[in-house]
Amino acid sequence: MDAGANTVRLDPLVCDGRTIALRPIRAADADLLIDFHDRLSAHTQYLRFFGPKPRLTAREAQYLATTDFESRFAIVACAQEDSEERIVAVGRFDLAGPTAAEAAIVVRDDYQRKGVGTAIFERLIEIARGRGVAAMSGEILAENDQMIGFLRSKNVSVGAPQAGICRVTTSLETDAVVWRSAQTGGSA
Numbered sequence: 001m002d003a004g005a006n007t008v009r010l011d012p013l014v015c016d017g018r019t020i021a022l023r024p025i026r027a028a029d030a031d032l033l034i035d036f037h038d039r040l041s042a043h044t045q046y047l048r049f050f051g052p053k054p055r056l057t058a059r060e061a062q063y064l065a066t067t068d069f070e071s072r073f074a075i076v077a078c079a080q081e082d083s084e085e086r087i088v089a090v091g092r093f094d095l096a097g098p099t100a101a102e103a104a105i106v107v108r109d110d111y112q113r114k115g116v117g118t119a120i121f122e123r124l125i126e127i128a129r130g131r132g133v134a135a136m137s138g139e140i141l142a143e144n145d146q147m148i149g150f151l152r153s154k155n156v157s158v159g160a161p162q163a164g165i166c167r168v169t170t171s172l173e174t175d176a177v178v179w180r181s182a183q184t185g186g187s188a
């Protein structure tokens, strides 16, 4: 199951003096994912799911936790809190063709702006490249200033969105990025 991630070093991070472990997600993480989702602010839930999403159902959590590391990949960042392992961030991508993938990242609010998203992003890119992915795509709300700022920090240029949603495609071969309308699929 860990085939994709095994080719990439998932070294721990130190965040405000706390150690954050990175590891491939496991099917047994479904309950941890529900707990993670419960601890996100309503705003972060909204940005991730494009609308109000107060609860993750058991079925959704099981689906998100069950990856095969052949066509669906996910890594989690975990911290020890109150003597328990808790997920504090998740990054994932699903293959969307032989050389294309759709990605998403979410970091718990109290861990944002501490480099966790960057660490996950870099590992996802590395894993994807190792799987022959040439282009990584994703959709974000046009109002998602934090993701836009995050992408800009990775030299991803941001064009004009349409209908409130932007689609971003990043070439993993050239690092060139093209923003397109989610509706038209045409160049912005």
Ligand SMILES: CC(C)(COP(=O)(O)OP(=O)(O)OC[C@H]1O[C@@H](n2cnc3c(N)ncnc32)[C@H](O)[C@@H]1OP(=O)(O)O)[C@@H](O)C(=O)NCCC(=O)NCCS
Binding pocket: 044, 047, 048, 103, 104, 105, 106, 107, 108, 111, 112, 113, 114, 115, 116, 117, 118, 119, 139, 140, 144, 145, 146, 147, 148, 149, 150, 151, 153
């Ligand atoms: C977008 C997101 C993944 C970024 O993760 P993060 O761990 O906070 O990002 P990092 O700490 O690695 O930030 C790296 C850089 O990105 C930029 N950035 C991050 N958050 C930003 C924000 N809120 N506003 C502007 N720029 C931001 C900054 O340049 C930052 O560097 P700096 O802190 O040294 O200034 C996180 O904010 C998040 O989970 N948001 C909610 C979920 C979401 O919108 N997901 C995207 C849709 S799938």
